[in-house]
Amino acid sequence: MNSVREVLRLDRVGKRYPMGDTIVDALVDASFTLNEGEAVAILGPSGSGKSTLMHLLGFLDSPTSGEVIFEGRPVAALTERQRARIRAEKIGFVFQAFNLLPRLSVRANVALPLAYNSAPPADAEARVDRALELVGMTHRAHHKPGELSGGQRQRVAIARALVNEPRILLADEPTGNLDTKTAAAILDLFQELNRLGRTIIVVTHSPEIAARFKRQIHVLDGRVTEGSA
Numbered sequence: 001m002n003s004v005r006e007v008l009r010l011d012r013v014g015k016r017y018p019m020g021d022t023i024v025d026a027l028v029d030a031s032f033t034l035n036e037g038e039a040v041a042i043l044g045p046s047g048s049g050k051s052t053l054m055h056l057l058g059f060l061d062s063p064t065s066g067e068v069i070f071e072g073r074p075v076a077a078l079t080e081r082q083r084a085r086i087r088a089e090k091i092g093f094v095f096q097a098f099n100l101l102p103r104l105s106v107r108a109n110v111a112l113p114l115a116y117n118s119a120p121p122a123d124a125e126a127r128v129d130r131a132l133e134l135v136g137m138t139h140r141a142h143h144k145p146g147e148l149s150g151g152q153r154q155r156v157a158i159a160r161a162l163v164n165e166p167r168i169l170l171a172d173e174p175t176g177n178l179d180t181k182t183a184a185a186i187l188d189l190f191q192e193l194n195r196l197g198r199t200i201i202v203v204t205h206s207p208e209i210a211a212r213f214k215r216q217i218h219v220l221d222g223r224v225t226e227g228s229a
């Protein structure tokens, strides 16, 4: 049987930050399901809660209310070790702030996720080469992040997210600092990965980019709605 497989589900998820005397409701009552093979764009103004949502989807953060469910299992019920394992093996994350390690070379940064695998792949070196080539960063493999431009750092962060060939790719404004041509190439790459069955969730400010995805989720003042770009 060819049934739709649920990858991630949010059930009335909220994220509340205490800020001195006040509180910030960064996410309010968010409920939706992501199925295997979906390509989703997340849209919304600055401060609306997009990164908060992405962190919860990658279980880098816990909700203050509601539940995040990964492949049918509530994430809250997993141990930190189990969470780390799933994150390492199944999820690729492109952070808005890149999060590259400054002391490591570009090559070592891209190779990092492979080290978290329970069994490091035999073709690790080739995978790093391939990922660097995909984003056009082979010529800077031995540089440190501090020696790169913003767009180049972003491309290295994308290579790192892809090196494990994750089932799920979460990318927070992955092309925000890139020129139109490089951004288009990265998006073509994401769409190719999606055609190969990967689940892809991308935050973008651009309605043109969002329109290239089959599904759009809008975030406004912490509230999530579905709709076309």
Ligand SMILES: Nc1ncnc2c1ncn2[C@@H]1O[C@H](COP(=O)(O)OP(=O)(O)OP(=O)(O)O)[C@@H](O)[C@H]1O
Residues within 6 Å of the ligand: 017, 018, 019, 024, 025, 026, 044, 045, 046, 047, 048, 049, 050, 051, 052, 053, 096
């Ligand atoms: N650690 C935190 N502590 C307190 N408030 C936070 C924290 N992180 C985010 N917020 C607040 O939560 C809200 C949502 O932030 P978030 O980073 O999710 O926005 P965003 O949609 O990703 O914005 P941008 O497009 O600028 O990246 C904002 O009002 C922000 O100030």
Ligand SMILES: [Mg+2]
Residues within 6 Å of the ligand: 050, 051, 052, 096, 172
């Ligand atoms: Mg953000």
